[in-house]
Amino acid sequence: MCLDSKRKEISELDTLLVQILLKRLSLCQDIAFIKKDLQLPIMNQVREDQILKRVMAQCEKDPHLKTYILEILQQIMSASKKLQSKIIKDHSLW
Numbered sequence: 001m002c003l004d005s006k007r008k009e010i011s012e013l014d015t016l017l018v019q020i021l022l023k024r025l026s027l028c029q030d031i032a033f034i035k036k037d038l039q040l041p042i043m044n045q046v047r048e049d050q051i052l053k054r055v056m057a058q059c060e061k062d063p064h065l066k067t068y069i070l071e072i073l074q075q076i077m078s079a080s081k082k083l084q085s086k087i088i089k090d091h092s093l094w
Contacts, residue, residue: 021076025083032084042084048077 035042055073059066 024076025080028080028083029087032087035084036088042081042088051077 059069
């Protein structure tokens, strides 16, 4: 395969990733409002550990890529917590 075709595939996947991330962040917004109403903390280590364990189990076919998937997922979760924190601290913006 040529470089251009691989780059085209990556561009198509990037489009899908953005759509998925937008949906995930939208759900995180909803969760932030629920957490605010219930006076729950943003951080839930048990939940995070469950997510990471479930996702890491999906990487068994490519164990050499697990580290990178873990890093990406941790960044996504970090951004989600920042978004929730912003919503909870300044509800008037939303």
